[in-house]
Amino acid sequence: MSLDPLFLSRIQFAWVIAWHFLLPAFTVGLASFIAVLEGLHLATGREIYFRISTFWIRIFAVSFGMGVVSGIVMPFQLGTNWSRYSDATANVISPLLAYEGLTAFFLEAAFLGVLLFGRNLVPRWAHFVAALMVALGTLASTFWILATNSWMQTPAGYTMVDGRFAPTDWLQIIFSPSFPYRLAHTVDAVYITTGFVVGGVAAFYLLRERFVEEARIMLSMTLWLLTVLVPLQMFLGDQHGLNTLERQPAKLAAIEAIWTTERRVPLNLFAIPDEQAEADHYVISIPDLGSLILTRDPNGTVRGLKDFPVDERPPVAIPFFAFRIMVGIGLLMLALVAIGWWLRWKGELFDERWFLRLCVLASPLGFVAVLAGWATTEVGRQPWTVYGLLRTADSVTPSLTGVDVALSLAGYSLVYILVFATGIALMLRIVRGGPAAADAEPEDEIESGRPQQPVRALPVGRAGSRT
């Protein structure tokens, strides 16, 4: 049996980044939600916002901790398994990764401690600032990591020196052609993901008739948010697709499973792409719609995969199906938001049980869509790590053997399954416990321990106000 270090390294990278990605997909939106709740609590003084915020902070703590430790793995992957990629691209991408650490990770880490443990140690406004800084940090991190990824998809602002990339224009490197689309599309996606989780949890409580007051606020806020973000995502996704058509035509051809360059391309709703035969089987399609969407003209020409040399084509099936899963989920989400508004108009939003059940079922959909979208864009970038310039096969660490990577992959698999399964189970347990459990903690004992503390003077009157 021969183990291929390249193939195993790709599996390993996909494995560790897919699990890691699920956490920011949730915590970026959740950090913003918590900051909004803390802000509302500070502004209105209404204790309900405090209860909701405290509840979500506990879930945030579990997911963020997992995000941190699984995130530390990522930069080391570049060195251990993709050393030739690191050597070739470091001059260009490393500052983006370093700026992610400098502008995001430290901000998140320092203020997270205060957000989680400092509520009784700092004034109320400082606690709100901490929530705001954590949210800002998560967004800064999104900015830099997507700038890095976008540069790999649509490289710009570089020149080649001795087979390695050298920077020529940092603005072009950071704002590479696909970056604005990818950033907008991804940030919207993670906010929507969080929205459906919050909405699903709220619906769960409404069905059980527990924590009804909190649940109504959560569901109502979520519906407002999703009303804006889900339709916006349709628009952003379309724009991102057009950008891909222009910049990465082979990826787009794979996404749509188009083999022959022609006019009046149909839109394939379903097909079994066959890379050997260079054709699709069992096709269900709508005539001309592909050209209409992609070129805004039913007569428009779209390039097919046969236009590209065989060794420059991405795999077809994964981008094709992953894309359809993502778009399908998007349409489901849109339908759910529309139904929500119809029920709200009838005044039955919080009472219609079948709708609440649908909301509970829909709560993990965002994660599936985010992973599907990620698979579409990353597998679609193949066979390159830097699109059109550096092959994945030329990026892997030369000293690795198949056994090395098989062992490490086994280690990552075991640990991630254990840790993520536990983490998800614990978050579900917190959800079942509900917001009320937050008040059950004996937080009034804080008076003991540290005398003469200047900051204590401010929030003293508050400790009693929330019980």
Added chain:
Amino acid sequence: MTALVFDFVPIWTLILGVGVFLYVLLDGFDLGVGILYGLAPDRDARNLVMNSIAPIWDGNETWLVLGGVALLAAFPLAFAIILPAVYFPLLVMLLSLIFRGVAFEFRYRDAEHRTFWDHGFCYGSMLGAFAQGVVLGAFIEGFEIDGRHFAGSSIDCFTPFTFLTGVALVFGYALLGAGWLVLKTEGPLQDWARRLGRVAFIGVLVAIAAVSLWTPLLQPSIASRWFSWPNIALLSPVPIATALIAYWEWRSLNDRSEVAPFVGAVLLFVMSYLGIAISMWPMIVPYKYTLWEAASSEATQAFLAVGTLFLLPVILMYTGWSYWVFRGKVREDIGYH
């Protein structure tokens, strides 16, 4: 880009050197706390021990990311050669850090499996520290290199010497952790930390002596660096200061001072770090590429230096503030649980 004549390598050497040292120091004491955690007398003690680092461990570990990424940014050739060479120690380190990182939350939430996560926290901290020591030892021993790649095998890094450096770092971190606990606790728990601190100190002393004797035997260049004239006179303050600090550390572990054990442990780390830096200078990929040969392009170093020199002080300020919020003796009741 305009042609730059300014040499950024010394700046980046300093930033990386300080960044890695801050990591060793900061995550060092909280990994050390994790190592000692397994020896804590009871659950109340364990809760306090863990609470003493719960609000700050995450920020401490961030320096590891910064160290890794700064190495990639400033000296990419070193990153591309060294990381594959220490493939398995890094794997063990990362998996260990995952276990100990999630244990903060999981041991509280997952009460049925608390013992499992307690072990995860303790052994994760210990293995993580050991793996980092192996990386350090492999770095001192040097690598088999072909052009711009590591050409050896992934198990080359497991030698008696790297085993020694691994154990040395476990003792070193335990000493830092004990110093931190003396600082953050009081009463019987503090006495307990002092006792363990004395054990760790003896381990550290033996380890420093062993590594200091073994290293010159490994590399003639290191031997001549330290023992040739006039270096032997110029560098003699390093071992002498180390010995004085060690004496002071032992005394403060035995008297009632609360701050001195931590400060002494930090100073011992400063001296050891300095000693390694003197041995290695100016190599970043021992004994093949110097800092200048492994450096990234001037444009890269310049672009990143501008932001880093502005952001690092800001980071140190707000990180300092977050430490200040949690100053004083650790208490059981600050959690958000």
